[in-house]
Amino acid sequence: MFSFAASLMILQDFFLSILRANPSLRDTRSYLASFVPRHKPVLTSLSPNTSIQTTLQLSQRQPTADLENPKPSRILASILNPVIRRTALVKIQGPFTDVQLDSITRGLVYLEKLGLVSVIVVENDELPRGEQDERATIIEETMRVVTSLERHGSRARPVVGAMVRLGPKPSDEGASETGITPPESHTVATDLIPIRSALKAAEIPVISPFALDSFCRSIRIDANDVIAGLARGMVEAAAEQQSKRSDESNDVCEDVDLTPLRLMIINREGGVPSYARSGYPHLLINLNSEYAHIHETFHHPWLNSHPTALSNLSLARTCLAYMPPTSSAIMVSHRSPSSLIANLITNKPAVSSSLPHALLQGNRKITPNTPTLLRRGLPIQVIRKASEIDRKKMSTLLEQSFNKTLDQALFYGRLEKTLDYVILAGDYAGAAIVTKEECSGLDTPITYLDKFAVLPSHQGDGTVDFLWVALHDESYGLGLPFSANPNGGKGGKGQGQDLVWRSRSNNPVNKWYFERSTGHLRMDSWVLFWCDAEKRLEIEKGRRASSGLSHIEDWEEGRLAKWAEAVFKIPGSWKK
Incomplete structure (x- = not known):
């Protein structure tokens, strides 16, 4: 009885989180276009006067099923998998208490129900480099995230091997055409096999921030370097996967699209503080035109209250340069996990940045925990x-x-x-x-x-x-x-x-x-x-x-x- 009541409360919280997003009609259409499959009906030319007998005759003309090489039914697939699964790169920037982590993972499980599957990289800001038990501590943090996800009914897989390789790709020479310096790490096709395998098995991969150095040793690196390398590698792998698809007539694919639609940075400090809002977070950042200005107006005391704000800003700029133009990044405190659902459905900031300051009161009041949404933007x-x-x-x-x-x-x-x-x-x-x-x-x-x-x-x-x-x-x-x-x-x-x-x-x-x-x-x-x-x-x-x-x-x-x-x-x- 308790289990049923608990499940009912979780389901209620899930639906309330969606309703709090308050999506517009355009937001809803955009979400449906990205996450709900559209399948062509088998019969498209029947007139209103078509008889049942004629319908049966037409259905009998359809190719017979290949029993030796069966293909998934589009109708059955749409029932069993009502949403197209997309991926998000998620940085869990701890350490967090069990209660805090519980809140974060619950939000990520809700996102999975809506079709957005997290590829998580774990970080521990309080663990210095070179500590004696550094590797064991990071793996322990990874397992805590896995356990918390499974407690909420999801399936998760720890990935404690090196997922990226140190250094830029051999073909990289300086800044790219976008003016973005390539990441300090990169992947090759085989590096992503653990992620592909986990996603295909309907499991959330939870990754430790390890990389292979030039001597093929697995060492701990900054989680930002892992995420940046994965963002580029996953986009390239998805493009290669798309080009290799041979059967264009079958629109059912067992693989999850590796192209990240979102970058989510979940930390203890929240978004990027703004000089225009007395240190409260930026609501929406146009990285194309505001990146340098934010650095110039970043007050020195914020280095104490928001020590990773600028490094996370740089991470978002690097990742979004490789991700699709419609993608966005969000920097959010662990105190605002419900904002992740709102961002998924609307792809908008929690409060519009163009509203007059006088209107940012009541339900729209900006707080230190208001998330920052980042877009590649336009000049x-x-x-x-x-x-x-x-x-x-x-x-x-x-x-x-x-x-x-x-x-x-x-x-x-x-x-x-x-x-x-x-x-x-x-x-x-x-x-x-x-x-x-x-x-x-x-x-x-x-x-x-x-x-x-x-x-x-x-x-x-x-x-x-x-x-x-x-x-x-x-x-x-x-x-x-x-x-x-x-x-x-x-x-x-x-x-x-x-x-x-x-x-x-x-x-x-x-x-x-x-x-x-x-x-x-x-x-x-x-x-x-x-x-x-x-x-x-x-x-x-x-x-x-x-x-x-x-x-x-x-x-x-x-x-x-x-x-x-x-x-x-x-x-x-x-x-x-």
């Missing part, structure tokens, strides 16, 4: 001349994003007169186009967000948040210290400006806009949004001290009517 740049816009690429971006045909002559002709700046993500993967619009009754033009667009292929990969954060730093957030991000713009120096934009009232993106705007005004079939200049509000709050701001300030009197008059004079950009 961000700011251009200020209409002549510098690649019109062909920009038109493609806008038309694919809005699913409309751009009136190019009208649109670019207007930008030549009114453009303030364009923020670009990558090679026109996303753009925020900001103009200066004359407004009667105001001394200065209003800052108007004319277009905010992201290619469909980049929606959901963090580009939207990266782009909005850069927009914040260049407009209504300008002038505040935490706006000094490396976005190719003013570096946080200057006077913030109110940002105004409009959107159709039936635009599904409006929910996202409502959360990020200071306010909105509904006007027939349109919604007018705005974000107040944050520096001006900070200065005014400082003057008033505890009295706070009034409901309507002097500068706000009548401004909505003036904004609306100016905004709704702006001509449309699309062909009828």
Whole structure:
């Protein structure tokens, strides 16, 4: 009876963990596309009038089963294995108490139920190199993880032999094309046999951080070097496996796809501390544009509270360079194991990095244990001349994003007169186009967000948040210290400006806009949004001290009517 009750509680906790992820429809579709198999039906051309007799006759025409070389039934496989199994590289960076380890492994078992199988590398930060019983202690830690996983109903296999070889691959010469220095370890095809064997047997491999040196001795190395070597080796092995598949008609594969979809770093210190959040963790990191800046703004006292933050940041950068563009890395404290499930289903940070700081309260409050999500990301740049816009690429971006045909002559002709700046993500993967619009009754033009667009292929990969954060730093957030991000713009120096934009009232993106705007005004079939200049509000709050701001300030009197008059004079950009 106790066993049944315990199982029921575990199942309840599992489902609650999924519900807490609160996935959107897009998140759900993305998860299903990655983890739920889609099988072609055997009969695809039956009309509504097809009789049962005809159906039986058609079924009899199907090839007879090969009893000597049976192939798995697609229908049976989908019932027995309702999800496609993918892999995640996991670093368990201990030591942890039994209670802490129990919480971590429970989360990893939940991930396995959802289709993400962990390839775990164990680390012990408190075990110095060269200790007399170093090897035995590491193996003991590995066995503790195995035992804990099996206690939660999973099957695990300890791998205590060397999984990687010291040194870069002989073919490596310096930095790669991505600018990333190759890992200090590498694998050959035969090195991955223990991982393949464990995964094929539905077991979670738990790996000790050992490597073969040049004398073929098994020695302990940093777990980061093991993981980096495995990330590259597993991606290469998966690509080779894919190219060798001979039977393209059979979409059932017994092997787990070795390509890691996630890198999970579970430690005691949490994510990477941020100067902009008073030492609380970064929510989302664009490694392509923020890596050097994070190093530059890393305060020295954090080396005591977060001693491995920068080394883990480097590990994520190296691994994601080899992993698919849709992959992500997460750095999380052992106190937040449920966030691993949320990350799997949504592939988003626990709290959006583009939300205003004032909204990060209540359920969204940032704590020292809030995880940091890391993406390979895209470079961000700011251009200020209409002549510098690649019109062909920009038109493609806008038309694919809005699913409309751009009136190019009208649109670019207007930008030549009114453009303030364009923020670009990558090679026109996303753009925020900001103009200066004359407004009667105001001394200065209003800052108007004319277009905010992201290619469909980049929606959901963090580009939207990266782009909005850069927009914040260049407009209504300008002038505040935490706006000094490396976005190719003013570096946080200057006077913030109110940002105004409009959107159709039936635009599904409006929910996202409502959360990020200071306010909105509904006007027939349109919604007018705005974000107040944050520096001006900070200065005014400082003057008033505890009295706070009034409901309507002097500068706000009548401004909505003036904004609306100016905004709704702006001509449309699309062909009828």
